[in-house]
Amino acid sequence: MQKLGFAISARQQVSELSLAEKQLVLIARIMAEQAKFVIFDEPTAPLSMEEAERLFTIMEDLKAQGIGVIFISHRLPEIFRVCDKITVMRDGKKVSTVDTAETNANEVVHSMLGRAFAEEYPKTFVTIGEPLLTVSHLAAGRYVKGVDLEVRRGEVVAVVGLVGAGKTELSKLLFGADQPEQGTIQLNGRNLHSKTPYHALTSGIVLVPEERRKEGILVKESVLHNLSLPILKKITRMGIVSHIAEKKHGDQLIQSLGIKTSSDQQLTGYLSGGNQQKVAIGKWMQTDAELFILDEPTKGVDIGAKRDIFKVIGELAGQGKGILYLTCEFEEAIGLADRILVMCDGKIMKSFNYGEASQQDLLYYASAGREELV
C-alpha cells in the first residue's frame, strides 16, 4: 500500500472505501500476484481527475517495472497521456494499431467512427423560441444541490457531468419520480409540483430514463403494448382500449422510428439495445409532451441506432419541443446541443453555447475545475 502512495489501513473494510480506493486495492492485489500483464478496462470512468492522474502514475510505474499494461478507454486525452501504442476497435473488430507519436486525436476518432466526427451528429438548427422550462435552486438529497437551468422551445440543452454528478437524480426530480426538497420548476411560466410521473406527463414533461431495461421499457411486454402505455387514455372509449387505434399508433411508430422487430407482438426484451431505446423514446412521441428529458439515451446503443436517435431529437426540436439531454459522453453534447451545461457535484458549474466548448473545457468544469490537472 505504501508503495502505491496511499494511506489505506489494511484492516479497513473494503465496503467503506471510495471507488478509487477500491481500485487501488485491486491494483495492490495484482502487484502481490506478480502479474506480467495488467488489463485496465475503463478504469477512469468513476474517478476524479486527480484520482485518474494518480492511477496514470501507477501505470507508468508498472511500465517501468517491465509489466505490460493494456488500457481500455474511450477517453482520447487519457490515451494520448499514457499510451505508447493505440489499437482502435470498432464493432468487435480491430481497425488499426499505430504508435502514439505518429497519430493524432482526429485520426483516431476517424478510425473509431469509420467516418469523420461531423457526420456522426446530424445537428439541425431551428429557431429557438420562448422559455419552456425554468428551474431554480432545485435541490434534494446528496446529489442535487441547487440547480438552475432553462430550456427554450426548440432548444437542445445538454447537461454533461461525470458519473455521480447528479444528472440522473435531477432528471427524476423534474419528472416527479422523486420529490425536491427545495426550489421551483416552472413549465410555460406555471409552477409545477409533480407528485408522480403521471402528473409530470399530464403537464407536459416526459423522461427517457437511464436504466432502460428496468425503467424505460417493460421487457416482458410486447412492443405494441409498450408503445401504447402512455397514450392508453387517448385510445380508450368507455373503458375499452381500441385495438385498431392501438395497432395503428404502434405500427406507425415502428415504421417512422425504424424499430427493427419481427412484429409488433414481439416481447420488447428481445430487441437489441438500440431498438429498445427507440421504443423507450417512441412511446412518448404521440403524447402532448413539450419537454423531453433523455438520460444517457445512447448507453449500450449501436452506432446506427444512435444516429436514428439523434435524428429523432432533431425532429422533436423542430416541432418546438424542448430537449434536456443528460450525458457523460462529452462529444455527444458538443455535437448535438445548442447549449451545454456542465454539472458537477449537484450543481451547474458552467454554460457553453454550441461550438464554444471543447472536450477539455467540459472535462475541466465537470471535474470541479481543478486547473492544475488539465
Place this chain on the structure above:
Amino acid sequence: MNHKIAQFSYRYGALIFIGLVLLFFSIYNQHFFTYNNISDILRSISIVTFVAIGITISLTVDGFDLSAGSTVSLTTVVVAAMMVWHQMPLILVLIVPLIIGALVGLLNSFLIVKIRIPDLLATLAVMYIVSGIHRTYTKGYSIYNNMQFQDGTKAPGVMLDSFLWIGQGKLLGVPFPVILMLVAVIGMHLFFKYTRGGRQMIMTGSNEEAARLSGLRVNRVRTLAYVASGVFAAVGGILFAARVGSGQIDAGSSMQMDALAAVFVGYSVFGAGRPNVIGTFFGAVLMGVLVNGMTMLHVQYYTTDIIKGAVLVLALAVTFVHRKRQKV
C-alpha cells in the same frame, strides 16, 4: 422439431392433462361423465373460483393476497348473522359483505402501498386480524336458523329462501352459482384483455417502476386490485353461506389454499406463464375433477391432498422450467 414439441406441450399440456384425467375417470366410473355429476363438479368449484379470481387479480399486479380466505369466513358469518340475528332485508344482506370485502382490500392496500409492507407479510397480518374479527363476532359459534344463545334465548330469524336460492337454485337446469362463476370468469377475462383498467393492472404487475415512469398511477391501480380481490372473496363468502344455509365458522381457511393452487395451476394453461383468469378457471376445474373423481373411486379424502399437491408441483415445474429457458 424438438423445440416445436416443447412449445406445443407447454401451451396445451395443461389442457391435455385435464382431458386425460376426465377420460380416466370416465372409463373407471360410468357415473362420472354425466350431466348431473359435471354440474356438481362445477357447482363445487364455483365458490373457490370466485376466491381464486380475486387472488388472480392481486397476483396480476405482482401482489399477493393471503387474506382472501379469512374474508370468506368473515362475510359468510356476517350474512348469516344479518339474517338470523338481525332479520335484515335481502338487499342489505348482499351489499354489506361486499363493502366488508372492499374494506379488507383497502386495509391491505394501505399497508402495502402506503406503508410499503411486503404484500405477503401485510396480507398475512390482515388474515389474522380478519379471521380474529370473525371469531370474535360469532363468539366462536356457527350461525344457523333460530340458533340458541348461551342465555337460553333463541335467535329471531332464519336464512331467507330467496338468499338460499343464490347458492342452491337452478336457472334453465344450470346451478345458479355456476352461471355466476362463468359470468365472472368471462367478464374478468374480457376486462384484462380489452379494458384500460385491465391493461394497467397487467403492466403494473409486469414492472411497477417502468409502469410508473410511463405515467401510470400504479398506487391507484394496485389499490383497486386489492379491493377487487376482497370483493371477489366476499362474493365467495355470500355463495358459501347460501350454499350451506348457515354461517359456518372458519369456512374460508381451506378455500385460501385451494384457490391459490387453482391460480398457480392456471399459470401453465395455454402457456401463459403468468396469472390469468381463464387459467385460474381451468385450474379450479382440474382440482374439482380430481377431488370428485377420486371420491367416486373411494380414494380416502385425505389422500386427495397428495394428488392435488403433486398436480400443483407438476404445473409449477412446467411454468418455471419454461420461464428459466426463455429468460427475457
